[in-house]
Amino acid sequence: MVKNAPVCKSRSVGEYVDEVVSSLPSDEHIIELAEFLEAFGDSSRIKILLALSNHELCTCDISAITGLSVSAVSHQLRVLRDKKLVKYRREGRNIFYSLDDEHVADILSIASQHIEEEG
Amino acid sequence: MVKNAPVCKSRSVGEYVDEVVSSLPSDEHIIELAEFLEAFGDSSRIKILLALSNHELCTCDISAITGLSVSAVSHQLRVLRDKKLVKYRREGRNIFYSLDDEHVADILSIASQHIEEEG
């Protein structure tokens, strides 16, 4: 009837289920978390973010640095803007992008550490 | 000829391009970084990871906690295993999963902070 209804018949397991359920944040928060972290999940965007950890950069310089087309960079910057990983300011014809805050750099750095340790 | 060839004609911009390029890690490292962080980028997987920050859990309890089907959980656990976000151990019929290391919990926690600050 209830399709997803589990499951463990063993009762030594499963005693903490209610406790864990009530420790979880709201679905809304979980979705925001996933959407924020999803924005890190593409090598073009990672390359852009790593470039921005060194310097504030305009769109066309990011294109030159990453080897991506200007259009591809702009599309990815939109994702990074929408998901609040980067901020920007206009200066004449150029728009300069930078990391939104330290959290973004921290996540990149922790992820780097993790990869180096795992081999 | 070269399709992606940029780009900025203004020379005040772009002087640091070479410097930033040489500061970037290898493409291989960038891809590993993206693949690791991509594994955080789905609300089902985030829910699983948050549950695991509280308790070591077996597959069917994760299913009960998250409301996902056992099969869906197992598929996602495979992603999390492959990308080294979780580890596991067998105990009889059950397989207990837990976060691979502190890095994973740290990333979840920093991302949570980020979201709360941005509103």
Next chain:
DNA sequence: ACCATATTTGAACAATTGTTCAAACATAGT
């Protein structure tokens, strides 16, 4: 008003994703 530069946008496309379902495999108890 016009032109060049810088950037964004929208449609199109192949490629990838997450879930479901049914079937398989693994372990433990009888």
Next chain:
DNA sequence: ACTATGTTTGAACAATTGTTCAAATATGGT
């Protein structure tokens, strides 16, 4: 050997993704 429980697997499907291309928008200089 058989059965029940726990978990994984593979095929299928709709939905989403990232890039390209062509066209649009924005700013500044003449």
